[in-house]
Amino acid sequence: MAATAVATPGIPRECGCKGIRTCLICEEQSGDDPSWQHAPQRNRFIYSDIGWAVGSEQSDFEGWAFPFSGVTLIEDFVTPDEETELVQLMDRDPWRLSQSGRRKQDYGPRVNFRKQKLKTEGFSGLPAFSRDLVRRMGLYPALAGFQPVEQCNLDYCPERGSAIDPHLDDTWLWGERLVSLNLLSPTVLTLTREASGSLLLSLAPSDLPEPWPGGPMAAGRSVPCEEVEVAVALPRRSLLVLGGAARHQWHHAIRRRDVQARRVCITFRELAADFLPGGQQQELGQELLRIALSFQGRPL
Numbered sequence: 001m002a003a004t005a006v007a008t009p010g011i012p013r014e015c016g017c018k019g020i021r022t023c024l025i026c027e028e029q030s031g032d033d034p035s036w037q038h039a040p041q042r043n044r045f046i047y048s049d050i051g052w053a054v055g056s057e058q059s060d061f062e063g064w065a066f067p068f069s070g071v072t073l074i075e076d077f078v079t080p081d082e083e084t085e086l087v088q089l090m091d092r093d094p095w096r097l098s099q100s101g102r103r104k105q106d107y108g109p110r111v112n113f114r115k116q117k118l119k120t121e122g123f124s125g126l127p128a129f130s131r132d133l134v135r136r137m138g139l140y141p142a143l144a145g146f147q148p149v150e151q152c153n154l155d156y157c158p159e160r161g162s163a164i165d166p167h168l169d170d171t172w173l174w175g176e177r178l179v180s181l182n183l184l185s186p187t188v189l190t191l192t193r194e195a196s197g198s199l200l201l202s203l204a205p206s207d208l209p210e211p212w213p214g215g216p217m218a219a220g221r222s223v224p225c226e227e228v229e230v231a232v233a234l235p236r237r238s239l240l241v242l243g244g245a246a247r248h249q250w251h252h253a254i255r256r257r258d259v260q261a262r263r264v265c266i267t268f269r270e271l272a273a274d275f276l277p278g279g280q281q282q283e284l285g286q287e288l289l290r291i292a293l294s295f296q297g298r299p300l
Contacts, residue, residue, distance in 0.1 A: 070246030
């Protein structure tokens, strides 16, 4: 039976878990088996920076691969000194308890995604320390024209059992690219796909991760989508960009086992097309961008 994250009567809530989501704190209070322990076993593929997912040594598909698009990883996006300064600046502001053992700081409009409504009250923009980060992002082709309107800082800690469940980010308000800066420790982003159908595999040549001369070899196997997970290694101080299929078709998650030390993640989101020039809500979008890019924000 999955835990429901309901606090024991008489014991004050010490975490931010709701519904079926749990962390080590509420699991110890409830004594129930956490739902994350019952996740289905999948064949593990490892993302290669040439745009392929390659079967791991522990997988039944070792030596096989399939194209995997939509992932851009920029290593050493910030220096060690910049990393230290960024975390120190974030720690000056309060962190709010969030679900699954995380803490967070939000800079963005208040949004009701179910009703597709938002409010700008209280939103004062992205924090001042993000101005240079946003400027630097625009120097990379994968982030040309990127204008974030929302920033979320997340704090992961192994002592709290921090994790984030597989999910797809909203597409009504948030646009094509999801951008995350990984600080303080390396981790792994796990991507899974629930859609029916199969992935067509090719034999992976022995010289990976070098580019494949002449392209992939002829396909020889297939595997159901729901039986596959793709692991993307995120080095410390790296910047991850998700777009295309990786953003819209694959659920992304950080598993508890992949948080080995304190990890701080800064996630930036841009506006969907409907809020950009020519869209039905372009005026609201312009107002959101005006506020966001003033860089005068305080966490909500």
